[in-house]
Amino acid sequence: MTTPLLTFNALSIAFRRRGEWRTAVRDVSLSVQPGETVGLVGESGCGKSTLAMAGLGYLPDNARILAGEISLTGESLATMSPARLQQRRGDTIAAVYQNPATALNPALTIGRQISEIFEYQKGLTARAAMTAAKAMLEQVRIANPEQLLRAYPYQISGGMQQRVVIAMALAGEPDLLVLDEPTTALDASIQADVLALFDDLRRDLGVAMLLISHDLGVVRAVCDRAAVMYAGEIVETAPVSELFAQPKHPYTASLIDCIPTGHTHWSHERLASIPGYPPALGERGAGCAFAPRCPVARAACQQQPVALAWLNNSHASRCLFPEDTAAPGGNRPPATPGRPAGERVLESDDLVVGYKGVRVLDGVTLDVRAGETLALVGESGSGKSTLARALTGLTVPDAGSVRLDGTALPGAQRKRVQSTRRALQMVFQSPENTLNASHRIGPALGRAIRELGGLGYRAARALVPERLAQVALEADTANRRPAQLSGGQRQRVAIARAFAGDPKAVILDEPTSALDVSVQAAVLDLLIDLQQRRGTAYLFISHDLAVVRYIADRVAVLFLGRIMEVGPVERIFSGVRHPYTAELLAAIPDWAQDHPSTQAAPVMTGARDRPTGCPYASRCAYVMPQCANEPPPVREPAPGQQIHCHLPINELPGSLYE
Amino acid sequence: MRSLTRSLTVSPGLTIGLLMVMVWVVTAAFAPWVAPHEPTAMGVGPQTAAPSWGYWFGTDQYGRDILSRVIYGGRYVLAIAPASTLLGLILGTLIGLLAAYGRGWLDEVIMRLLDAIMAFPIVVLALLALTVLGSSTLNVILVIGLVFAPLIARTARSAALTEVRKEYVEAARLRGEGHWYVMVMEVAPNIRGPLMVEATIRLGYAVFTSATLGFLGLGVQPPAPDWGVMVSSSRSLLTTAPWAVLAPALAIAAVVIGFSLIADGLRDREQQ
Numbered sequence: 001m002t003t004p005l006l007t008f009n010a011l012s013i014a015f016r017r018r019g020e021w022r023t024a025v026r027d028v029s030l031s032v033q034p035g036e037t038v039g040l041v042g043e044s045g046c047g048k049s050t051l052a053m054a055g056l057g058y059l060p061d062n063a064r065i066l067a068g069e070i071s072l073t074g075e076s077l078a079t080m081s082p083a084r085l086q087q088r089r090g091d092t093i094a095a096v097y098q099n100p101a102t103a104l105n106p107a108l109t110i111g112r113q114i115s116e117i118f119e120y121q122k123g124l125t126a127r128a129a130m131t132a133a134k135a136m137l138e139q140v141r142i143a144n145p146e147q148l149l150r151a152y153p154y155q156i157s158g159g160m161q162q163r164v165v166i167a168m169a170l171a172g173e174p175d176l177l178v179l180d181e182p183t184t185a186l187d188a189s190i191q192a193d194v195l196a197l198f199d200d201l202r203r204d205l206g207v208a209m210l211l212i213s214h215d216l217g218v219v220r221a222v223c224d225r226a227a228v229m230y231a232g233e234i235v236e237t238a239p240v241s242e243l244f245a246q247p248k249h250p251y252t253a254s255l256i257d258c259i260p261t262g263h264t265h266w267s268h269e270r271l272a273s274i275p276g277y278p279p280a281l282g283e284r285g286a287g288c289a290f291a292p293r294c295p296v297a298r299a300a301c302q303q304q305p306v307a308l309a310w311l312n313n314s315h316a317s318r319c320l321f322p323e324d325t326a327a328p329g330g331n332r333p334p335a336t337p338g339r340p341a342g343e344r345v346l347e348s349d350d351l352v353v354g355y356k357g358v359r360v361l362d363g364v365t366l367d368v369r370a371g372e373t374l375a376l377v378g379e380s381g382s383g384k385s386t387l388a389r390a391l392t393g394l395t396v397p398d399a400g401s402v403r404l405d406g407t408a409l410p411g412a413q414r415k416r417v418q419s420t421r422r423a424l425q426m427v428f429q430s431p432e433n434t435l436n437a438s439h440r441i442g443p444a445l446g447r448a449i450r451e452l453g454g455l456g457y458r459a460a461r462a463l464v465p466e467r468l469a470q471v472a473l474e475a476d477t478a479n480r481r482p483a484q485l486s487g488g489q490r491q492r493v494a495i496a497r498a499f500a501g502d503p504k505a506v507i508l509d510e511p512t513s514a515l516d517v518s519v520q521a522a523v524l525d526l527l528i529d530l531q532q533r534r535g536t537a538y539l540f541i542s543h544d545l546a547v548v549r550y551i552a553d554r555v556a557v558l559f560l561g562r563i564m565e566v567g568p569v570e571r572i573f574s575g576v577r578h579p580y581t582a583e584l585l586a587a588i589p590d591w592a593q594d595h596p597s598t599q600a601a602p603v604m605t606g607a608r609d610r611p612t613g614c615p616y617a618s619r620c621a622y623v624m625p626q627c628a629n630e631p632p633p634v635r636e637p638a639p640g641q642q643i644h645c646h647l648p649i650n651e652l653p654g655s656l657y658e
Numbered sequence: 659m660r661s662l663t664r665s666l667t668v669s670p671g672l673t674i675g676l677l678m679v680m681v682w683v684v685t686a687a688f689a690p691w692v693a694p695h696e697p698t699a700m701g702v703g704p705q706t707a708a709p710s711w712g713y714w715f716g717t718d719q720y721g722r723d724i725l726s727r728v729i730y731g732g733r734y735v736l737a738i739a740p741a742s743t744l745l746g747l748i749l750g751t752l753i754g755l756l757a758a759y760g761r762g763w764l765d766e767v768i769m770r771l772l773d774a775i776m777a778f779p780i781v782v783l784a785l786l787a788l789t790v791l792g793s794s795t796l797n798v799i800l801v802i803g804l805v806f807a808p809l810i811a812r813t814a815r816s817a818a819l820t821e822v823r824k825e826y827v828e829a830a831r832l833r834g835e836g837h838w839y840v841m842v843m844e845v846a847p848n849i850r851g852p853l854m855v856e857a858t859i860r861l862g863y864a865v866f867t868s869a870t871l872g873f874l875g876l877g878v879q880p881p882a883p884d885w886g887v888m889v890s891s892s893r894s895l896l897t898t899a900p901w902a903v904l905a906p907a908l909a910i911a912a913v914v915i916g917f918s919l920i921a922d923g924l925r926d927r928e929q930q
Contacts, residue, residue: 394828413831421834428825436826438847451833497829 003074004031005176005208006055006093011068013050013059015281022282023066024050026232029308032176037202037209039219039240042229043255043516045278048212051229052178055210056095057085073175090121090172098181100161104153110164111149117171136167139205141197159190163197170201176208177201183218187379188543191218192587198222214516216259217546217588220244225314228252231279231289234308238315248311248322250297251290257331258521262546262588265569266528267338271521271550272331277486288320295331296324338532341553342370344406345537346391346424346505351400353383353390353561360386362561362615363400368505371531373538375552375569377545377584383561384541388507391539392426405504422452422501427494429510431487434494441468441485441493442478445500452501471496471526488519492526499530505537513544524551545588549573554640557581560615567641575654578643580616582653614646622647672923678916682909686732695723697730697883706899716901718892724905727883731906734872734884735913738799739864745803746810746864747857751849753807754814755841759822769815772808780805780863781870788876798877802867806860813856817849851928855921862917869910885910 013025025047032038040048053059054070057077070077072092077085097103105113114136115129124132130149137145140163153161162182169177179198183191195218201207213219219226220240227237228251236249247253257272276293279285285292287302294301300320308318319325346368353361361383368374376384389395391402393413402409404424410416428434436444442464449467450460465475471492482490491511498506508527512520528551531538542548548555548569555572557565557580565578572581614620617627627646635643635652643652685692695702701721709716715724757768775783787801821827822845830840871877872886880887885906892902 392832394831416834418834421832426829426832428829430825433824434826434829436844436848438850439844448829448833451835494829500833 002034004033005073006210007031007069007071007074008051008055009069009071011051011054011070012066013047013054014064014066015050015060016062016064017281020282021064021066024063024232024281025054027308028068028229028232028234030227030234030237032208032210034175035202035206035208036225037198037211037223039223039226040210040212040229041214041216041219041226041255043214043278043518045281046229047232048229049180052095052180052210052212055178056089056093090117090174092174093176093178094169094172094174095178095180096162096165096169096182099185100158100165101153101185103165104161106153108152109149110151110153110156114149114164114168114171117168121172132171133167136171137164139170139201140164140167141200142167157190158186159193162186162190162194166194166197166201170205170207174207176210179209179211181213182211184213184215188545189379189583189587195222216244216256216517228255231284233289233318235290235318236316237308242315244328247328248315248317248325249290249319250294250325253325253328254293254295254331255518256328257326258518260524260544260546260550262549263573264550265553266335266524266550268335269329270333270335271524272333273522273525274518288318295326296321338528338553339371339535341372342535344368345370345404346539347403347406348387348391349401349403351387351390351402352398353386353395354398355386360561361390361397364558364561364563365400366556366563366566368537368539370504370537371535372553373531373540373551375548375555376539376541376558377543377548377555378558379543379584381560382558384558385509386561387558388426388509388539388541391507392424418451418454422454423504424507425452425498425501425503425505426507426509427491427498427511429513431490431494431514435482435490437482439481440478441480441482445478445493445496448497448500452503454501467496467500468493470499470530472522486519487515488523491515491519491523495523495526495530499534499536502534503536505539507539507541509541510543511540512547513542520547527551545584557584562615563644564616565641565643565645567638567643571638571641575641576637576643576649576652577654578616578645579620579622579647579653583619583621614644622651622653669923669926671919672927675916675919675921675923678912679920682732682913682916683736685729686736689726689730689733693723693726693729695726697727698722698881706895706902708899709901715905716899718888718899718902719895724888724902727888728885728905728909731883731885731888731909732913734795734878734882735865735868735910738795738802738868738877739861739913742799742802742864742868743806743857743860745799746806746860747853749803749807750810751814751846751853752841753811754816755818755845757811757815758818759837759841759845761822765815768811772811775805775808780867784867784871785874785876788871793871793876793879795878798868798871801871802864805867806864810853810856810860813852814849817852818845821845821848855925855928858917858921858924862914862921865910865913865917 008028008030011025011028012023014021014023028051040051042048072088111130111133114133118124118129118132119126134145134149137148142148142163183194186194198209199222202209211219211223223240226240226243227234230251236247236252243252244256247256254272254274258274260271274293279289285302287304288306291297291301306318306320308316310316311322344367349365351361351364352359364387376387378384386395390397393411393416396411404420409420445464445467446461449455449463450457453460464478468475468477473489473492512523515523530536540551552569555567555569556563557578559580564580613629614627614632617623624646632644632646635645635649637643637649645652699722702723703713703717703721705717705719705721707713707717713723713725715728717723753768757765783805784801788797791797827840827844830844868877869886872884873890878884878887880891888906889903895902
């Protein structure tokens, strides 16, 4: 057997917080062999990033290795000199982080940033280093590297930036790349592209990877083997195909069942949720860390720590009763049919919003009915959030109208009446900023009930416990400040706030995209239950198509401010579709396959180069001469589905729906 | 309270600053018990006597006890400085919030006006205003407060700019809250930190400015033992009885430095 590139041997790491040492990583043993791709998955706070930092020798000052050892190709990190460690960080191990924008220096050109690594690590001359930089950009599949070398980071897209960061990491010809959430900050289609690049890199260069991600779909698509972390421990490790088909730890099984598959609507299959919360740093019981939340826990689980036990030569689980683990899908509660959609509640008619001479929204017409969820999808910059702001009056549209219950509303929020505000509310994306950090939850929610429910101060405050209970929060949440709540809890408060005046329509702008998968499942469940009880209309903005497939009844696809397609969710996912929708769908890490096929990189277009015809024409694989100049006609392949495309129905991508 | 004691031990500058200021606050508050003599009583000792066990800081040309005058003098400065800073803080915060929340042309108009005001040296502005208004303690407070408002407004605006873009502000607008409610109840509490630091810096400057105005004869009038007035009326003694000038000058310096140490300590805590 060859020497592993990176080995963690029975590693435990603690952090000093408020004068106490709290264990963040406990008894972790994991190795990465040459050429191997290993995934490290888990929810936020489980210790996966700490582990990666430790592997690079980058632990912060308030961290300490309690026990165990880290070694790079058999050489212990603990005995390495700083100079030796610095050298090995280039030629043995290199890292790529989540946010490419902060990894690049905004004041230097891309060429300068890549070539200085060659100058520093290989002692090349400036000219030779620039040539090497160009070759490296070709290695990461960049079509015209000369142009990119002269660009500054702000001039290129997020996907391009991440490729540049990857090129920089590869410059020292490392044997192992540590990738910490490398695609989390990227759009779905760019994510698919970067994942495909990882596949190419390991095939062409044989570079090994340690991929850290909260996204099981990404890990499944890219990795050979994965380790699942919970509360600082590896609870299960196995080859990915086995891990997903036959999980042997209840946490893994629950986590898999929390993730929307991208194939079913909630009325056919509900997502699982994991009750409770993970233990806080250093505050776990004596027994198995997952026991308090485990569906199959027994008395024995609470008594003493459980060791990682090998079930066969490649599959290990930290569970006393691995055979009790439910098969995939086994944690999902039974589904119930939804209620039929009612009358049109919220409509927009030919809505136009301009910004500095660019039409961000270019004539958007759509409607949402009572009790129905219309999902709005599209890449960043497509105008999704602008549409939400225009509908709520936070942005005043330049033309077109918004109607609520058939009545046209004034464009500006300030000119609308209180009954309109009560009936049309919004839930925002960021759990950090959605609540006022200075206000306790009780008074904040009370204020919303008072203003939107038209109640007096006392009556409103008296309703707070009941409203908190409706979003599954304890009554004592009222006394807390936002900083004392988790992201999921804050988002629940934001939902309670939006529902304070029993709204008819709620706009949900990426409400779960900043949450962990298990928390996302619970929040989606809450939204579905509220809608079923009250018949609320939802406009659900999301870039995550698997979530859209799960929650939406109908889908509208937006590209550069224009609607490309509207239709029932099952038609769009399994019938014929607009070429742009097809591109978006191709970007979901496919659950049917373990590895995605490499596809051509989409050409990025900006809102300024809008053609008079179809805005998607310059990027479309099916482009025809008339696309650039003539506005596309509306095709109706099925009742309720409208596709704006020059292609005849039988030539549209996807298959005709049976 | 625990966080306060912790920051005191963590930041020695903050502790020293607080001690330096507290000495003057306590002695000024208990002046009738602490001061050995009446501050305005002439001939309590010999004229221009050097510091001695009987008169720690010496006496001035009228035989007044300088220690007693410095202790009582703290009462003027330590009333004028906080009152004028508070006025500047309230005005400046409101102006800064209005600029940040209003954005666009309102922001431009307000900020350019403030730039124009700030182009004048503070003392020149204060001189001008006091010459027109006449000198009294109340007018000194008003004038210092007014000239500080633009400086505080800039800090308030830049802190509020990041806050007004946050989603909780949009949520408030979506439930129909008025502009003033959003600015004062939603945004203002979240810019407390930088405003407290700015206000502490201004306190030091207010001490300095009120002493300057006293020195120039535009503030508190003699024979009141204001520190600025004391320096001014004893400046002819600089060569013969330097203690008469040095004692009030050092008192001014101690309070100004004390406030500036507190401001630095608060800023460090803010950035943690």
